[in-house]
Amino acid sequence: MPVPTYDKFIEPILRHLAAHPEGVAARDVHEAYPYLEKGDVQAALTYAA
Secondary structure (H helix, E strand, O other): OOOOOHHHOHHHHHHHHHHOOOOOOHHHHHHHOOOOOHHHHHHHHHHHO
């Protein structure tokens, strides 16, 4: 499985988090970016926290 590039994975999640400084559920990020794998979103949000 290839590693997603910054512009396709990390940046969209960070932008979403920046737009929601109060926090956001992984499910909401996944709904905003359905092309991301659910496990990848959870891992990224855990790392960002």
